[in-house]
Amino acid sequence: MTLKKYTLLSSSLLLALSxxxxxxxxHDTTAYIAECHLTPTAKAKIDSILNGKSIVYYANxxxxxxxxxxxxxxxxWHYKNIDENQTYESAPSIKEGTIVTALYDLIGQLNNxxxxxxxxxxxxxxxxxxxxHQPMHMGRLSDRGGNRHNIKFFNSGTNLHSVWDSRIVEAxxxxxxxxxxxxxxxATPEEEELIVAxxxxxxxxxxxxxIAKQVYEATPEGTNVAYDYIADWTPVIEQxxxxxxxxxxxxxxxAYDPDYKAKNGIKQ
Numbered sequence: 001m002t003l004k005k006y007t008l009l010s011s012s013l014l015l016a017l018s019x020x021x022x023x024x025x026x027h028d029t030t031a032y033i034a035e036c037h038l039t040p041t042a043k044a045k046i047d048s049i050l051n052g053k054s055i056v057y058y059a060n061x062x063x064x065x066x067x068x069x070x071x072x073x074x075x076x077w078h079y080k081n082i083d084e085n086q087t088y089e090s091a092p093s094i095k096e097g098t099i100v101t102a103l104y105d106l107i108g109q110l111n112n113x114x115x116x117x118x119x120x121x122x123x124x125x126x127x128x129x130x131x132x133h134q135p136m137h138m139g140r141l142s143d144r145g146g147n148r149h150n151i152k153f154f155n156s157g158t159n160l161h162s163v164w165d166s167r168i169v170e171a172x173x174x175x176x177x178x179x180x181x182x183x184x185x186x187a188t189p190e191e192e193e194l195i196v197a198x199x200x201x202x203x204x205x206x207x208x209x210x211i212a213k214q215v216y217e218a219t220p221e222g223t224n225v226a227y228d229y230i231a232d233w234t235p236v237i238e239q240x241x242x243x244x245x246x247x248x249x250x251x252x253x254x255a256y257d258p259d260y261k262a263k264n265g266i267k268q
Contacts, residue, residue, distance in 0.1 A: 022134050023166030024060050026241060028177035030130040031059035033185050033245025034252065042256035049119050055126045055252075056177065062127035074124065077102035078131050080205055081141035084216075088138075088209050099132050103201035110255035126248060132204050133244040135212040135236075136161045149216075152224040163225055164215070172234030184238045185245065195243055196250040204247065211236060 022030070035055055038046065046055060065071040066078070073096070080098040082091040093101070106128065109121035131137045139145035139161070146160030153167050173180065187195065215233075219225070253260040 022130050023169065025166060025169050025177060025180070026134065026237075027059040027063075027127060027130045028056050029180040029241045030133070030244040030248060031056045031126050032177050032181045033242060034126070034129075034248035036181060036185060037246060037249035037253075039253050039257045039260050041259065042253045045256040046122065046252065049122055055123075058123040059126055059130065061123055074102070077124075077128065079137040079139070079145055080209075081145060082138060082209055082212075083141050088206050099128055099137060100201045100205045103128050103132065107201075107251055107255075110251065113255075122252075125251065129244050129248040129251070132201065133208055133240040134164060135208055135215050135240075136164045138205060138209040138212045140216070149219075150221055151219060152222070154226055155224060160215070160219055163219075168225075168230055168233055169237055171230045172237060180241060181245075184242050187242065187246070192246055195246050199247055199250075204243075207243075208240070211240075 031054075035043070050058065062071075062074065062078070066075045076094060076096040077099055080091065080100050082088055097105075103125070106121045106125045109117055110125060113121070136146040140149075143149040144161075146164065147162075149160040151158060151160055151163065153163055158167070173183070175183065218232075219229075223229075254264070
């Protein structure tokens with residue numbers, strides 16, 4: 001392969017990969033927060049499904065898998081595009097499915113598992129609970145969720161999606177995923193209840209979409225992201241990681257612990 005062809009292939013792959021996220025750190029953090037809130041019964045069941053591996057082990061699996069032939073059908077499941085002239089409700093559906101439709105289906109599978117699909121439904125749910133809380137995954141079709149929304153990061157050319165996937169995460173706090181959990185997973189029981197109560201993929205999607213609109217407004221094309229921007233938006237990333245992790249734990253506890261489901265009055 002010539003250098004020119006290799007460069008083109010590498011650039012194409014990087015563009016494709018940049019369409020998905022959070023980055024690894026965000027997905028690991030979301031999954032680890034969830035793992036810290038699993039009941040012993042749910043954790044034991046998940047351990048048996050994943051052969052002893054943590055849900056963190058699989059947190060970013062879906063981003064790689066969707067670029068392989070067996071799982072290419074999941075590519076559109078990472079996002080829901082809503083253009084500037086649309087509302088959450090008026091954005092057209094697509095036959096391949098969106099992150100919202102996928103999560104409804106996957107959560108249904110977790111609560112009515114088959115031995116063939118249970119592991120896949122579990123690891124996809126882990127990933128997509130992260131994605132649905134990343135604002136650019138509710139971004140515009142016209143710019144591919146911020147991938148064609150050109151900005152700068154400390155004067156280096158990049159795009160809005162890439163900045164929100166990982167650059168602000170790493171600039172805000174240079175922490176491991178365990179340190180992220182230790183520092184932001186501090187909600188009171190009352191706060192946790194408010195975060196998880198009555199949530200559905202649609203309510204989470206709408207909530208994230210409202211944040212996405214604010215991000216676009218604050219970040220017109222050509223913006224140079226620097227210290228002030230990072231300081232302003234890092235608390236939002238902390239909030240979204242925590243929301244995703246607690247909601248994921250609630251889904252998994254309800255699916256795998258009958259006592260949790262009964263105690264919380266969950267009917268599925």
